[in-house]
Amino acid sequence: DAMVIQNPRYQVTQFGKPVTLSCSQTLNHNVMYWYQQKSSQAPKLLFHYYDKDFNNEADTPDNFQSRRPNTSFCFLDIRSPGLGDAAMYLCATSRASGRAGGTQYFGPGTRLTVL
Template sequence: DAMVIQNPRYQVTQFGKPVTLSCSQTLNHNVMYWYQQKSSQAPKLLFHYYDKDFNNEADTPDNFQSRRPNTSFCFLDIRSPGLGDAAMYLCATSRDTRQGSYEQYFGPGTRLTVT
């Protein structure tokens, strides 16, 4: 039944060691999002894909990259994780947003620890 799947649920990486988080969806939605959520804070949008079109938020650090090889999968790459990148990373999907609807379906998140 899982519609947005994130793997792994928990990830530990070392300072400066590249890490990749993955997300897959069974909803066939056009749009996929990556959010960063730190403790007791609201989710913060990093970037999103509208089909293959990549949309980066202006304040997303260059250290964060993303790939969407097909409709179902999306990856978040953190090239050189710092201690400040420890957070929950949430993947979400939505249908076409051109009608102004932002009903998003979220995955369970990947909690990243940087040691």
């Protein structure tokens, strides 16, 4: 089945130790998004790729970086995780064309714990 896969599902890291979260998709969608969701809050968009074009949200900390080496894969790098970065990280994909923003399909998420 076509889907959005995130690995790992649970990640524990130490304060300040770099961590990479991965997302892959078999939907062949041109847009991939990374969201941060803290408990009882809405998903907050960090950045997204439209094909290879990277779009950063103005309030995304520099500590967060992303890479999209090809259509199928996207990575979220947290260079120096702080306690405040503990959250669920959601990857989503969509097929956007023209002004029509397509349905976003979410992966199961990676829950990050920072010790």
